Structures are given as structure tokens and as C-alpha cells.
Amino acid sequence: MKAICKTKAAPGAEYIDAEVPQIKSDELLIKIHAASICGSDLPIYAYTSWSAKRMPIPFIFGHELCGEVVEIGDKAKGFNKGDFVSVESHIFCGLCYQCRNDQRHVCSNLKILGIDTQGGFAEYAAIPARCAWKHSDDSCKDIGSIMEPLGNAVFATLSEDIVGKSVLISGCGPQGLFATQIAKACGAAKVISLETSPFRQNLAAKMGADVVLNPMDPDTFKKIIEAGGDKSGIDIVIEMSGNPGAINLALEAVKPAGRMVCFGLPKENINIDYANKIVFKAVRLQGIAGREIFRSWYKMESLLKSKAIDPRPVITHTFKMKDFAKAFEIAMDPKKECGKILLIP
Known part of the structure; x- marks a missing residue:
């Protein structure tokens, strides 16, 4: 597959040929429909701030993504091939005090997709099935990758x-x-x-x-x-x-x-x-750290399906994934003449 990868401990990234991920028993392999650039992807790309200490090399980053399920681990229940999913980027353990007290967004053993594990700026991504949000129809397919950041705003505003x-x-x-x-x-x-x-x-x-x-x-x-x-x-x-x-x-x-x-x-x-x-x-x-899993997602879906909100005007740019350098140039421009930027494989 093709992927945007940090190959050096330096600013920038490369568009490389990479192996399609091998999923674990509790994971899904999704074919990426779209990914979007988050503010936290910028220090990763620039290799500044916390990223230089946290990111392994080589590394495929990106944690706002959506796509179609194409492979299912034998312990991953509730999904079928062809399901369209958005991804909750906070990978929770399900066993710690926070997880058992409905605070999975601040799990004691939290890992973040595309920061602590290989991410979604690629044609395929392996994700824990417990972090997949299955859509009931295609009405949100064009905004599937921005549901993760939209959930942040839902949590922040409606807390x-x-x-x-x-x-x-x-x-x-x-x-x-x-x-x-x-x-x-x-x-x-x-x-x-x-x-x-x-x-x-x-x-x-x-x-x-x-x-x-x-x-x-x-x-x-x-x-x-x-x-x-x-x-x-x-x-x-x-x-x-x-x-x-x-x-x-x-x-x-x-x-x-x-x-x-x-x-x-x-x-x-x-x-x-x-x-x-x-x-x-x-x-x-x-x-606010992430979203309430999955309470924020249910609120978000209700707001979207009822047409109370429409986040589409915030998406101002869409690029092919191979043109990622231009996308990041716009995202990092001090003039801030952009909203959300999507990357399409």
C-alpha cells in the first residue's frame, strides 16, 4: 500500500510503499476512504515539541480516519465486511479503574492511534474493533474522518x-x-x-x-x-x-x-x-481530552442525523494523499487560511 511515513528524525515525511498491516485477533482492517489533518499532526510533521520524544521511526501517522471494513479478526464481534466505520482514536484497555467507571477517554493505559500505534495516512489501517464506530448508512460518509474531532467539540460544548x-x-x-x-x-x-x-x-x-x-x-x-x-x-x-x-x-x-x-x-x-x-x-x-467513549458519538450522530448541525463548511481543502506536502504547507501557514483538510488515498 501507499502511506505517508515519517522515515527520518527530521521535518517532513515521505510517500512510501509499505506493507498492508497484519491485523490482530481483536482488530479490523479498514480500507481508508478519507483521513484528515489534526493540529496534533503538525508537530509530528515538523518533528517539534513532544513528537521528537514520542514518535518511533519509521512511523505512519494520522488518527482522523474512516473507511470500509475489509478484514475482521476472529475475536472482533459485531462487524461485517463492507461496514463503513469512523475511528475513535483513543485506544482504551477496558480493564483499568477509569475504563470501568465510564471514563475510557482517560484510560490509565491509553494509547492514541497514529501517535502510539501506526496510523491512517495510508490506503489501509489496522484498528482495534472496540474503537470502530459503525455507521448505519452512508449519509455521513463524506464527513466520516472528521467525526473524531467533531466529537471533541461535542464533548467540550455539551459537558x-x-x-x-x-x-x-x-x-x-x-x-x-x-x-x-x-x-x-x-x-x-x-x-x-x-x-x-x-x-x-x-x-x-x-x-x-x-x-x-x-x-x-x-x-x-x-x-x-x-x-x-x-x-x-x-x-x-x-x-x-x-x-x-x-x-x-x-x-x-x-x-x-x-x-x-x-x-x-x-x-x-x-x-x-x-x-x-x-x-x-x-x-x-x-x-477535555478526546471524547466520552461512546457517549459523545451518540450525541454527535443525533445532531448530524437530525440536521441540527452540518460541519461540512469547515472542510475547506481536499487533497490526494500523494499531495500531502501541499496540504501540510497550507495547514501550517501562519495566515490560517484553512479549516479542516482532507486527504484521500
């Missing part, structure tokens, strides 16, 4: 009741754009989106944001409070950027006893006024 609440989305990469639409669909009174990129500002408006602001504007905080309609602050802040300044702005904007959802990853440790911005304000912090 508490948002009906009638003001919601601030900090950062409008794909996750923030998904969250914007989910918040509107699920009854938020006002959705305010923060984004520096004009391209993504326009996407945020298309996805339903009531107000779109540039966080670099010196009057941003004042405008956030005005847009929220309550001088005490915003009910719920969903921080998707990981930018240190944005995180501090989010903590400033959330109202006393409000909720802040933490998803974006800072590149380094940050300074926070812990006492005044969290403790004395009684702010509830919710960390």
Missing part, C-alpha cells in the same frame, strides 16, 4: 447545560468552529467567537456566531462583556486556542461561578493569577 447561556469560543480552528455551531444548535443565548485570522472569522460567522471579535483588538474584553449582555461576565468559555494570552482573557471574561472548558494546548507553561481568576471567582474548570 454542561448551555441552554440560555452566553458562550465565548476562544479560537476558531476547526474545533472552535464546530463548537460554535453546536452551541447555537443546542440553545445558547449568545455565541461570541474570538479569532485572529480573517479567513476563520468568516467561517465562524458562517457557522452561526452571533458576534466575531479579534482578540488582538485592545477593546476586546469590553466588547466581549457588551456582547454577552451581563456586566459580570460570560456564563461559559470554551478555550480552544491554547494561546497564553487567550487563556488569561478567557479567565478574565468568565463570570463568577461560571464554567471554563479547557481544550487548547499551550506550547509551554503559562502564568495564571490562580487566586483571583479561579479560586475567588469560584470558576469551574473542565479539561
